Amino acid sequence: MEVLLIHLVNALLYASVLFLIAGGLSLIYGVMRIVNLAHGNLYAFGAYVTAWAIGGVAAGAPSSLLLVLLPAGAFAAAVLGAALEPTLLRPFYKRAEEYQLLVTFGLLMILEDLLRFIWGPYPLSASELFENFGSLTIGDSLYPTYNFLVIGVGIVAAVFLWAFIYKTRFGVVLRATSQNMRMASALGVNVNRVYVQAFTLGCFMAGLGGAIVVPGQSAVLGMGVDALVLAFIVVVIGGLGSLEGALVGALIVGVVREAGIAWFPEIELAVLYLAAAIVLLVRPAGLFGRP
Amino acid sequence: MPGMMLELERIDTFRGPAQILRGVSLAVQHGEAVCLVGRNGAGKTTTIDSIMGLLPVRAGKVAFQGRDITRLPAHQRALLGIGYAPEDAGIFPDLTVEENFQITSWLARPGGAGGAPAPAGNGYERIFSIFPEVREFLTRRGLHLSGGQKKMVAISRAIALSPSVLLLDEPFEGLAPVVVTRFIEAVKAIKALGISVLIAESNLVNATRVADRLYAIDRGEIIFRGQPNEVFQNEDVMKTIRG
Known part of the structure; x- marks a missing residue:
């Protein structure tokens, strides 16, 4: 029973982070009709800044x-997004979609190099906060308390976003x-x-995802691309452009991944794909997209 | 010209590589209802889109209340006081009717139409005075409105912006004759509020029922301007408009 409970909490933990990344991706696509391939590295940027x-x-x-500083990555990603949209993306809105894909893919690569340039090739850790939170007992097992904060942030973000949009x-x-x-x-x-x-709000969400995940795992190069692929699985399942879809898709991916593990x-x-x-x-x- | 609300001076407009409007000039005075009549594809919608800033004007000038607005983006033209209800109504399908109104009522100018006081409260009373039916489907989503209801909401939404001039693109198209009469009464009520109206219309009879003055357009050129009753005496224009 306790094993099942831990799997369930892990699924929620994973879904919370995925919702923040995929929700931002979906929001940007829903409003601007741009598939932002750079989104993954805005998530990584948030993680690096917070770390x-x-x-x-x-x-x-x-x-x-440290808790006050936790959302620093989210705000940094938002500021970066606010600078990128009018300068790099806006000139391409009237061009064919392949140009937009090329630009955002190029941006993904540029941001990856920028992270390497600023923080070097080695992982950046912020585990102090994770450790300070300690553990709690689920049955006979110890479980990191910090993970509940991540789940809480995901839930609060979903509620706030819903209220903000509707x-x-x-x-x-x-x-x-x-x-x-x-x-x-x-x-x-x-x-x-x-x-x-x-775009700024979407980047804030991606940055927040990176910021809350980094105390539990280090910020490393390549984390943005991995997150982007998973975010795409979420939006494919939920429907690109739908926030409800991002939420349900993230929950499905969270549960399926945990069951797979x-x-x-x-x-x-492979189970996710x-x-x-x-x-x-x-x-x-x-599931929630419009044909 | 004194009392001029809207003026086009020899405008040329293209859609892609094709030139649609060729030296179109027309004027709408304060408190006037003007109809632009023509067959499908004559250039009526392109004229309305050019005034609204939805299509760029290559040559010529668009002036609103004496101010050159040729290069202004669409949203700034709307905020200056140009209301717009397109042919397809342009209702936001996932928004309720009230949310459709909220967008324009939030953005409405404090001065209101023609310098009149801003509408009190949420501004909907003015809408209800013209289309009381709208009250019944305020909470309905745009997706679930009939064609006539969509046109009603589109015109009401434009009025909620407190415009000085209202551009109506084919407002009577697809409506039953009895509903057309209802809409013509509504246009007259809008005019009585001090709002000038420019209507793009393909049905000449409907146009003459509502217009103070009339322009006819064909192949992107103005081929007639004058009083509504004069058009019937011009055989060439009648032949062109009616095909």
Whole structure:
């Protein structure tokens, strides 16, 4: 029973991080119709900044200060996103999709090198916060308490995002722009401003994913690409452009991965791809996507 | 020209490589209802899109209340007071009718139409005075509206912006005759609020029922301008418009 409970918590932990990454990816696509391949390295950027802040600048500080510094990576990724959208992406909106893919793929590579240039090739750790949180007992096993914080952040982020999109003025304008950009513009909506805000929010989510994950695992080169691939599995299952889809997709991937680890550890990733392939065959637009 | 709300001076507009408008000039005065009549593909929608800034004007000038707006982006034109209801209504399908209105009412200018006071409260009373039916489907999503309801919501949404001039692209198209009469009454009510109206219309009879002045367009050129009753006496124009 306790083993099952631990698997369930692990699935939720994984789903929380995946939701933050895939939710941001989906939000950006939903509003701007851009598949942002650089998204994975915005997640990595968030992880590096938080690891640098917690494990480097403020190493040895009290846990409360480290907790305050935890979202530093999210804000840094948001600022980076706010700078990238108008300068590198906007000129390509009227070009064919392959140009946008090329630009965002190039950006993925540039960001990877930027991380290497700033922080070097070695992993960056912020495990102090993880350790300070200690462990709790589930049955006879010890389980890291910090993981519950990650799950909590994922849940709070999902609720806040839902409220932001469906209960605020900005959310109404955002949804209108995503459904008919031309009409929104003709009604007085500054579409360029909405785009930069949506992109910034999407990058914030990716950065937050990296920031909360880094105390439990080091920031390493290549983590962005791995996360991007998993985020794509989530959005393929949930439907690209749908936040509900990102949430359900992340939960499915979290559970399937954990089940894969428990019963078929050798083919853990293959099980995920199989799940995505089945959804693609049955519902090509994903569970919540529109054909 | 005094009292001028909207003025096009010899504008040329292209869609891709094809030139659609050739030296189109027209004017809408304060409080006036003007119809732009023509067959399908004559250039009516392109004219409306050029005024709204949805298509770039290659040559010529678009002026609104004496100000050159030729190079302004669409959203700035809307905020200046140009309301727009497109042919397909352009309702946001996943938003409720009220959310569709909220977008424009939040962005509405404090001065309101023609310098009139801004509408009180949420501004919907003015909408309900023109289309009381809208009250009944405020909570319905755009996706679930009928064609006539969509057109009603599109016009109401544009009014919620407190515009000085309203551009209506084929507002009567696809409506039953009795509903057309209802919409014509609505346009007259909008005009009575002090809002100028420019209507792109392919049905000449409908146009003459609502217009103070009339322009006819064919192959991207204005071929007639004058009073609605004069058009019937011009055989060439009648032949062109009716095919």
